[in-house]
Amino acid sequence: MKQVIYKIMILAFVALLAGCETTPDSESLSEDEAAEAAGQQGRDEYGAESQGIPSGPGYSGSPGYSGSPLDDPQSPLSKRVIYFMYDSAEIAPEFIPVIEAHARYLSSHPEIQVTLDGHADERGSREYNIALGEQRANSVARKLGVQGVGQDQLSIVSYGEEKPASSGHDEAAWQLNRRVEIRYPGY
Numbered sequence: 001m002k003q004v005i006y007k008i009m010i011l012a013f014v015a016l017l018a019g020c021e022t023t024p025d026s027e028s029l030s031e032d033e034a035a036e037a038a039g040q041q042g043r044d045e046y047g048a049e050s051q052g053i054p055s056g057p058g059y060s061g062s063p064g065y066s067g068s069p070l071d072d073p074q075s076p077l078s079k080r081v082i083y084f085m086y087d088s089a090e091i092a093p094e095f096i097p098v099i100e101a102h103a104r105y106l107s108s109h110p111e112i113q114v115t116l117d118g119h120a121d122e123r124g125s126r127e128y129n130i131a132l133g134e135q136r137a138n139s140v141a142r143k144l145g146v147q148g149v150g151q152d153q154l155s156i157v158s159y160g161e162e163k164p165a166s167s168g169h170d171e172a173a174w175q176l177n178r179r180v181e182i183r184y185p186g187y
Contacts, residue, residue, distance in 0.1 A: 069105070070184055076101035080182040082140055083175065086121075089135035091143060099140060102182055103147030110150060116140050117181040118158040119165070121174035129160035133180075140180045 069075040080102075082095045091099065106112055118133030137156040145151060166173035 070187060077105055080184075080187070082136075082180045082182070084136055084178045084180070086174070086178065087124075087132070089132065089139045091139055096143075099143045100147060103144045103149050106144065106153055107148035107150075110153065113153050113155065113185065115155045115157055115183040117163075117183055118156065118160075119163060119177055119179045119181070120160050121177040122161045122164070122169070123174065124161075126160060130158050131160075133158035133160045136178075136180045140182070 069077045070080075072078055076098055079098045082091065082098065084090070085092065102114075106114065116137040118135070118137035120129035120132045120136075122129075124132070134156065137158060141151075141154050141156060144154060161177070164173070164177045165179065166176040168174075
């Protein structure tokens with residue numbers, strides 16, 4: 001008998017929960033809140049997914065974060081390395097959102113200048129790797145320029161194979177060394 005009463009209580013509780021409204025009234029929500037309630041996520045002007053994270057020219061980072069958005073690990077601006085395939089200066093699709101986020105940030109802050117450091121792995125001659133690092137940095141610069149970043153905000157340096165991120169001599173190390181670093185002053 002106790003088991004039957006217990007099961008009836010559980011079913012009643014489940015029925016009560018099922019009848020509760022679980023989504024907020026969309027008329028009382030802002031556009032961003034309504035999209036979130038519907039399970040959609042928009043993006044702020046720097047490319048961060050809108051999850052209650054403040055955005056805009058005065059963007060200060062995640063809730064409770066008071067530093068620069070360049071330091072905020074939740075911000076796409078904290079990602080400042082673009083990796084490349086072997087012997088290529090073509091930007092891989094997964095890095096386009098990172099570059100676009102930096103482009104939005106830089107175009108809204110025209111006083112900020114960045115350096116694009118091009119790198120290559122150890123394979124190839126020194127001269128070839130310097131040229132490849134420059135081609136990679138120029139690819140990122142072109143993408144930033146198309147997005148509205150002024151050419152006076154960008155400088156390009158190619159290190160070729162001279163400043164490896166990893167000192168190994170295998171594919172894992174080479175992947176880390178084929179890169180462009182977006183370097184902000186003071187970072």
